[in-house]
Amino acid sequence: MGRLKITNVKAIVTAPAGINLVVVKVETSDPGLYGLGCATFTQRFLTVAEAVDEYMKPFLVGRDPSDIEDIWQTAMVSSYWRNGPVLNNAISGVDMALWDIQGKRAGMPVYQLLGGKCREAAAAYRHANGSTVEELEENVRRYMGEGYRFIRCQLGGYGGDKAVDGKQTKNPPPGAYYDPAVYARDVVDMFDYLRDKLGFEPELLHDVHERVPPILAVRMAKELEPHRLFFLEDPLAPEDVRWLETIRRQCSTPIAIGELFNNPHEWTMPMVHGHLDFIRVHISQIGGITPAKKLAALGETFAVRTAWHGPGDVSPVGHAANVHLDLACPNFGVQEWCGLDERLQEVFPGCPTVDNGYVYVSDAPGLGIDVDEQKAAQYPAENVLPRWTMTRTPDGSSVRP
Numbered sequence: 505m506g507r508l509k510i511t512n513v514k515a516i517v518t519a520p521a522g523i524n525l526v527v528v529k530v531e532t533s534d535p536g537l538y539g540l541g542c543a544t545f546t547q548r549f550l551t552v553a554e555a556v557d558e559y560m561k562p563f564l565v566g567r568d569p570s571d572i573e574d575i576w577q578t579a580m581v582s583s584y585w586r587n588g589p590v591l592n593n594a595i596s597g598v599d600m601a602l603w604d605i606q607g608k609r610a611g612m613p614v615y616q617l618l619g620g621k622c623r624e625a626a627a628a629y630r631h632a633n634g635s636t637v638e639e640l641e642e643n644v645r646r647y648m649g650e651g652y653r654f655i656r657c658q659l660g661g662y663g664g665d666k667a668v669d670g671k672q673t674k675n676p677p678p679g680a681y682y683d684p685a686v687y688a689r690d691v692v693d694m695f696d697y698l699r700d701k702l703g704f705e706p707e708l709l710h711d712v713h714e715r716v717p718p719i720l721a722v723r724m725a726k727e728l729e730p731h732r733l734f735f736l737e738d739p740l741a742p743e744d745v746r747w748l749e750t751i752r753r754q755c756s757t758p759i760a761i762g763e764l765f766n767n768p769h770e771w772t773m774p775m776v777h778g779h780l781d782f783i784r785v786h787i788s789q790i791g792g793i794t795p796a797k798k799l800a801a802l803g804e805t806f807a808v809r810t811a812w813h814g815p816g817d818v819s820p821v822g823h824a825a826n827v828h829l830d831l832a833c834p835n836f837g838v839q840e841w842c843g844l845d846e847r848l849q850e851v852f853p854g855c856p857t858v859d860n861g862y863v864y865v866s867d868a869p870g871l872g873i874d875v876d877e878q879k880a881a882q883y884p885a886e887n888v889l890p891r892w893t894m895t896r897t898p899d900g901s902s903v904r905p
């Protein structure tokens with residue numbers, strides 16, 4: 505047998521749980537040896553799939569799949585312009601698949617290739633929501649009953665659900681409306697209630713989803729300080745990270761940020777200056793395991809812990825990649841976890857599993873997860889424009905979601 509070569513690269517698009525997912529399959533000259541990676545940019549899944557099939561495939565066929573670093577470096581500059589979410593996701597699909605192949609060839613799970621386990625499993629946090637504080641408390645207690653010790657608390661979803669009735673213009677354009685000032689007050693009241701009822705034992709988190717002006721984010725972080733959050737997530741949009749320093753100088757509320765980051769320029773200086781506590785990037789959004797392990801190592805140097813983005817628009821392959829990194833990185837913080845329903849488990853055999861609030865991955869070689877392409881085809885993706893990103897304040901102004 506000659507040198508191992510990449511023979512095919514293809515995107516698999518599927519929506520088993522109603523969320524469009526993109527997974528990349530990299531096949532090799534060794535029959536039966538292939539790898540899988542997550543390339544899910546759910547709002548633009550067709551564009552990523554096209555980038556994989558039309559650009560990544562011709563770029564990669566014939567190359568040695570063990571040259572992971574060189575393939576990542578050359579893929580990142582092959583289009584000259586770089587660091588956008590579409591191409592980063594396409595590269596991530598390939599990159600994770602190459603780590604999967606490397607693990608299968610070595611007979612080792614990916615976490616061993618990354619240096620071995622620092623912990624047996626990854627502590628996870630769930631999302632509790634409620635339209636009232638009482639309903640939210642009930643949902644928090646349900647997760648606590650299942651063994652989770654970290655719980656994200658939202659009242660009425662991102663930005664709250666306070667009616668904007670009476671505050672709108674005559675003919676308001678369609679959109680997801682909320683009132684930032686009401687939301688900011690409600691969050692503080694919500695944690696007053698929750699800490700009163702639950703005490704300080706559960707680790708509570710909150711996601712601002714960059715929905716307030718920076719000066720309001722500063723006030724929120726200060727007012728939430730007595731509630732001792734595990735972290736306050738995305739209080740600022742990526743464009744406003746210079747305000748992190750202002751938050752830092754005024755309170756000790758731990759800050760998590762980075763879900764929307766694409767580019768090392770976005771995280772390097774905030775880390776160096778000690779302006780954040782948790783880095784929250786979406787691994788496929790920055791280009792896969794190869795850049796994520798370097799980002800984690802940078803975080804280790806500057807006392808920043810990892811909290812990789814893990815919502816429903818990460819494929820189970822991407823969740824597995826998150827957890828392999830969680831196990832191998834000494835500065836792991838917490839893993840966002842949304843639960844994987846039966847349809848996802850049916851399409852992706854070998855999904856990560858949960859026990860007592862911890863997420864475990866398979867010890868099988870590689871990422872330990874597979875895809876049943878026939879079953880995946882039974883859940884076709886649907887190209888529907890997202891509505892929740894059309895965020896507006898009461899006067900109809902478009903704001904960052």
Ligand code: MG
Nearest residue numbers: 711737738763
């Ligand atoms: Mg978030």
